[in-house]
Amino acid sequence: MSLRPDLAIIADHVEPGARVLDIGCGDGALMAALRxxxxxxxxxxxxxxxxxSAAIARGLSVVQGDADVDLAGYPDKSFDYAILSQTLQTARNPHLVLDQLLRIGERAFVSFPNFAHWRVRASLLWGGRMPVTNVLPERWYDTPNIHHVTIDDFRALLKERRIAVEGAWFLNRGRPTSSAAANFRAEHAVFLLKR
Incomplete structure (x- = not known):
């Protein structure tokens, strides 16, 4: 089974034998690949x-919980990596979730769809409607996304919260793309962070 492109990047950069907490782990595809x-x-x-249920059926250790409220119960630095893939934009308080990630994990991977990608901009400019794309497949009224984050907005938040970027990868149509003009050219971003 092949992983979603952002998950494949994360899987390639997690050190063997590490302790990982995958927040918003979905059906556990990344966890199974890492295991x-x-x-x-x-x-x-x-x-x-x-x-x-799907993750548990794979033999994975997963609990039901909400990143906005349940991360506070985890001890400081109890994991080598905390992972938040395509979940940041669904959190009620993404800045607080980010703080929790870096409290729980030595490092954190965060991936998200870039709402400043040129196709999103074009959809709004020429069609006047919220975009529906491969990366953002839901319509405005049934999307779980409550915060529309861009790469530049995320970088500004990291600077404000004094969070260091150890690595950054950008994807367009599931393929790596240059960091040059990533806020305009990339559909998706993956960051490796450390405080």
Missing amino acids: DGRRVDARGLEIDSANV
């Missing part, structure tokens, strides 16, 4: 009960 390919001790937190 099987890198001998990682992976734990998950997922809000959707069907996804929790």
